[in-house]
Amino acid sequence: MNLTDLVNPHILSQPVYEPGRPIEDVARELGLNPGTIIKLASNENSLGTSPLALNAMRQALEGAALYPDGGCIQLRARLATRHDLASDQIVVGNGSNELLELLGHVFLRPGDEVLMGTPAFIVYKLVTLLFGATPVEVPLCDHVHDLSAMAAAVTDRTKMIFLPSPNNPTGTTNEASEMINWVRSLPENIVVIIDEAYAEYLDKEPDWSDLLAAGRPLVILRTFSKIFGLAALRVGYGRMNSELAGLLQRSRQPFNVNAVAQAGALAALDDHDWIQRCRQTNREGLEQLELGLADLGLPFVPSVGNFVLVKVGDGKVLFSALQRVGVIVRPVGVYGLPEWVRITVGSAAQNERLLSALAEFRGAM
Numbered sequence: 001m002n003l004t005d006l007v008n009p010h011i012l013s014q015p016v017y018e019p020g021r022p023i024e025d026v027a028r029e030l031g032l033n034p035g036t037i038i039k040l041a042s043n044e045n046s047l048g049t050s051p052l053a054l055n056a057m058r059q060a061l062e063g064a065a066l067y068p069d070g071g072c073i074q075l076r077a078r079l080a081t082r083h084d085l086a087s088d089q090i091v092v093g094n095g096s097n098e099l100l101e102l103l104g105h106v107f108l109r110p111g112d113e114v115l116m117g118t119p120a121f122i123v124y125k126l127v128t129l130l131f132g133a134t135p136v137e138v139p140l141c142d143h144v145h146d147l148s149a150m151a152a153a154v155t156d157r158t159k160m161i162f163l164p165s166p167n168n169p170t171g172t173t174n175e176a177s178e179m180i181n182w183v184r185s186l187p188e189n190i191v192v193i194i195d196e197a198y199a200e201y202l203d204k205e206p207d208w209s210d211l212l213a214a215g216r217p218l219v220i221l222r223t224f225s226k227i228f229g230l231a232a233l234r235v236g237y238g239r240m241n242s243e244l245a246g247l248l249q250r251s252r253q254p255f256n257v258n259a260v261a262q263a264g265a266l267a268a269l270d271d272h273d274w275i276q277r278c279r280q281t282n283r284e285g286l287e288q289l290e291l292g293l294a295d296l297g298l299p300f301v302p303s304v305g306n307f308v309l310v311k312v313g314d315g316k317v318l319f320s321a322l323q324r325v326g327v328i329v330r331p332v333g334v335y336g337l338p339e340w341v342r343i344t345v346g347s348a349a350q351n352e353r354l355l356s357a358l359a360e361f362r363g364a365m
């Protein structure tokens with residue numbers, strides 16, 4: 001029997017997502033002490049997790065024998081209040097990645113075109129391919145999404161459009177008013193997904209309320225993996241109209257978000273001082289990194305997220321060299337940027353260590 005004869009053919013060519021390398025894995029491979037390794041590869045929160053969330057999650061573990069609340073009732077109610085919406089306009093997922101996949105389940109089929117910028121978060125393309133649809137990639141202009149070019153690329157087959165704001169891996173964003181007018185200008189039969197994984201790092205978050213109220217197929221995604229420091233727990237959510245939310249709810253697994261994650265997310269939302277400290281620490285860290293990179297003469301894209309894209313010559317070579325001294329960054333060849341690496345903003349000490357290592361390898365770049 002040949003297994004490949006049984007498989008849905010598009011799965012054979014489906015690319016595999018390459019995550020940032022885990023600390024333990026690098027430690028094992030290079031014989032390093034995991035405690036000395038720093039990971040600046042996956043845009044996680046350098047301050048860790050909110051103490052309130054940690055406490056709530058420890059308590060939630062006591063109830064591990066019971067299934068979680070499959071409807072995320074409390075969390076959705078809390079998020080609805082936060083965004084001035086009704087609970088049935090919120091869908092919670094196992095990370096915002098799950099919501100991206102659910103959108104594929106609900107909307108995509110072979111023949112559909114899905115518009116996205118390039119480089120932009122790679123999962124948009126992976127989900128598109130997974131459902132046999134066709135990615136249509138529109139190059140960024142000066143590292144920012146080219147909204148007019150994207151609008152011009154719309155065809156009768158365009159089913160979905162992704163716009164990350166801020167974008168990964170560039171750390172850039174479009175003006176809020178420009179994005180809002182752009183969404184308004186798009187045909188109403190296109191599902192528009194605004195991915196705001198890093199929005200909490202912005203000075204001012206865009207206000208989508210009018211557009212959400214207008215009822216068009218629009219989804220605003222957020223995650224608890226970044227500023228809320230819960231990447232390991234996998235929680236993300238989307239805001240949308242209730243009809244669309246109902247369709248996503250039908251397509252998810254019955255208990256897609258575990259109880260510990262729900263408890264952590266609920267508590268993290270209330271830890272305002274801690275979130276404020278994360279925002280401030282990130283601002284300072286970003287400034288430290290950008291000043292250090294400028295001193296080293298390394299070109300970078302000014303960022304509004306918790307990471308920065310840096311031009312280093314050969315991204316893979318630098319990635320390997322940094323790894324050997326216990327610093328994990330992200331090479332971005334998969335984004336068509338072989339000369340660049342993406343570096344997450346760390347603590348002041350981590351940033352300093354990264355900059356010293358870069359200074360050491362500067363000559364070889």
Ligand SMILES: Cc1ncc(COP(=O)(O)O)c(C=O)c1O
Nearest residue numbers: 095096097121168197223225236
């Ligand atoms: C732009 C963007 N969207 C979504 C995600 C996925 O986040 P989650 O951990 O919620 O699945 C990421 C993760 O890095 C991201 O950069």
